[in-house]
Amino acid sequence: AAIASQLKSGYNHAVSALWQAERQLHKGMFIYPIFLSADPDLEEPIKSLPNQYRRGVNKLIPFLAPLVAKGLHSVILFGSPPGADVKDASGSMADSLQGPIMPAIPRLREAFPDLYLIADVSLCEYTDHGHCAVLFEDGTVDNEASVARVSDVALSFAKAGIHCVAPSDMSDGRIRAIKLKLISARLESKVAVMSYSAKYASCFYGPFREAAASAPAFGDRKRYLLPPPARGLARKAMTRDLQEGADMIMIKPAYPDIISDGKQLSNVPVIAMQVSGEFAMVHAAAAAGVFDLKAGAFETTEIIVRSGADAILSYFTPEFLDWLS
Ligand SMILES: NCC[C@H](CC(=O)O)[C@@H](CN)CCC(=O)O
Ligand SMILES: [Zn+2]
Numbered sequence: 001a002a003i004a005s006q007l008k009s010g011y012n013h014a015v016s017a018l019w020q021a022e023r024q025l026h027k028g029m030f031i032y033p034i035f036l037s038a039d040p041d042l043e044e045p046i047k048s049l050p051n052q053y054r055r056g057v058n059k060l061i062p063f064l065a066p067l068v069a070k071g072l073h074s075v076i077l078f079g080s081p082p083g084a085d086v087k088d089a090s091g092s093m094a095d096s097l098q099g100p101i102m103p104a105i106p107r108l109r110e111a112f113p114d115l116y117l118i119a120d121v122s123l124c125e126y127t128d129h130g131h132c133a134v135l136f137e138d139g140t141v142d143n144e145a146s147v148a149r150v151s152d153v154a155l156s157f158a159k160a161g162i163h164c165v166a167p168s169d170m171s172d173g174r175i176r177a178i179k180l181k182l183i184s185a186r187l188e189s190k191v192a193v194m195s196y197s198a199k200y201a202s203c204f205y206g207p208f209r210e211a212a213a214s215a216p217a218f219g220d221r222k223r224y225l226l227p228p229p230a231r232g233l234a235r236k237a238m239t240r241d242l243q244e245g246a247d248m249i250m251i252k253p254a255y256p257d258i259i260s261d262g263k264q265l266s267n268v269p270v271i272a273m274q275v276s277g278e279f280a281m282v283h284a285a286a287a288a289g290v291f292d293l294k295a296g297a298f299e300t301t302e303i304i305v306r307s308g309a310d311a312i313l314s315y316f317t318p319e320f321l322d323w324l325s
Pocket of ligand 1: 120122124132168169204205206207208209214215221274275276277
């Protein structure tokens, strides 16, 4: 019994301590969130998100080149729309050739042939009401119209050459609708669907909404994003999206228990997003002297990976490309 009680021998060296980590951080698991502007030459810092910028494609390509050389494997594109004057009820700028995403996809594919390109599919940056949905007159979500619109946007991105569409709207049935449209376009084997399956009505999205001008004009997202105390609903949403054909499922914010549940339920990659507020909190804590920034970035990310995440959307991606060998 005394012998079994000895633990320290198992991690008494950096190498055996490394082996205690069932899952290792590596560059290939980082997906860098990009705020893409419709103005091709724009490059402006985002106040609420340390070291993050809104960029047009002409500035984004030279910015990404050294990161790709350092081992960046994937980016996810979030549109930051040209301005409120072009927003409307159905978010028509989302997949417009005058919008931020459509013109950039072929440019990025050509500039970085090996980079895995993901596009967020959401309407909130483009709708005049700021919701990730199409609404009825009374302001409630019209699920059928939302599914139709979101799946059309996903198909547009697919036709433009994106590798993976990531619908973040949480409309019921949008995964099946997107899959069917990809099949009808003969793109079902070329374009993956990464479903934001367990997306919560979290307070941790604040900095993003400032970055992408995507805050709801009225009300909140509580009627279509999951209530933070919910756990069974997340399991139900993840199971449903997997049955509808999701190639990967995403959890956001990066809640460890929900990531762990997702890993149990899923035979495909489980992706976690360390969202803007979680990222900004690490910076704010480090600035307040609570802990060293690098230590905080590593530990919060290692917790996400320990919980089961196979890939992570992280605003710390550029730093990890330097920190990881
Ligand atoms: N749909 C895009 C914005 C959405 C938050 C929201 O619903 O407002 C998240 C991305 N899908 C924000 C992510 C973040 O905060 O980093
Ligand atoms: Zn949205």
